[in-house]
Amino acid sequence: MERIDQIKKEFFEHASQVSMPEQLENLRVRFLGRKGKVTEAFSLIKDIAPEIRPRFGSGLNQLKKELEAHYEELKQRLEDSAENEDMLDVTLPGRKTFPGRKHPLLKIADEIKDIFHSFGFTIEDGPEIETDHYNFEALNIPKSHPARAMQDTLYITEDVVLRTHTSPVQIRVMEERKPPIRMIAPGRVYRRDTPDATHSPFFHQVEGLVVGESVTFADLKGVIQAFAHRMFGKDARVRFRPSFFPFTEPSAEYDVWFNGRWMEISGAGMVHPNVFRAVGIDPGKFSGYAFGMGIDRVAMLKYDIRDIRLFFDNDMRFLRQF
Ligand code: DAH
Helix, strand or coil: CHHHHHHHHHHHHHHCCCCCHHHHHHHHHHHHCCCCHHHHHHCCHHHCCCCCHHHHHHHHHHHHHHHHHHHHHHHHHHHHHHHHHHHHCCCCCCCCCCCCCCCHHHHHHHHHHHHHHHCCCEECCCCCEEEHHHHCHHHCCCCCCHHHHHCCCEECCCCEEECCCCCHHHHHHHHHCCCCEEEEEEEEEECCCCCECCECCEEEEEEEEEEECCCCHHHHHHHHHHHHHHHHCCCCEEEEEEEEECCEEEEEEEEEEECCEEEEEEEEEEECHHHHHHCCCCCCCCEEEEEEEEHHHHHHHHHCCCCCCHHHHCCHHHHCCC
């Protein structure tokens, strides 16, 4: 039993000196290791008189537990103080701050705004949460019309929707202002779409609207051609294809050729008389054209990006390239 007391005393003496991980490891090896003093003492059991064997055995077990507990405590203490030292190490170099940069879609939106601004267009804004009236009804898309099925809408209530396009901004502007009007309205739009390489439940459009006394389809083509040259360079080509939209007649879609491929970027057309009537503009006196361009599409074509989801993943390796 004296031997037990002695080991304990020695252990605590050594332990009180421990201030570094190597010392702690030495302590463990010396007392608790495979050839340590405690293990050694266990091997004495077989030589001890049977009457006191149980007492010695349980004394040793007790000792082992106590030393192990103290060892764990010391280990924890060392780890904690190592962490504290890290926090207080004033000699470490400072962390570089990352200044951030514009998202590629914002950059493209800014370029689009600059170009149309230089053509004399105003830049307008509208709500992303819209009423059925502005998003559909006033755009000549009545409730029963099959064209509603063209847009998979996210409804908030029966009358309130996440806007499916930027076209409602046309209505809001025409309600407030008399012609001549020359505006664009960039922004986010929403549709009930499953994400894949070319679909996202939200994306970005820029609406365009020009209303005046003798605005023609030729004006539309000229402006889009000029836009394409400014955005993509002199080699870019534009082609119009016939299409259908309830709020334009005639309607078209146009594609831009750039960097070896055609990409559909927009719908367009001459403002439908019913749309003018909905906002109290006389379709006998005024005419106009409109377009709704996909900002994400323009960015994908310009930067040769093949998957729209990359814009919204927020992967820095992608975003840093722009
Ligand atoms: N709003 C249409 C869409 O999201 C795009 C569009 C087509 C807008 C023709 C227009 C237009 O202004 O004239 O599919």
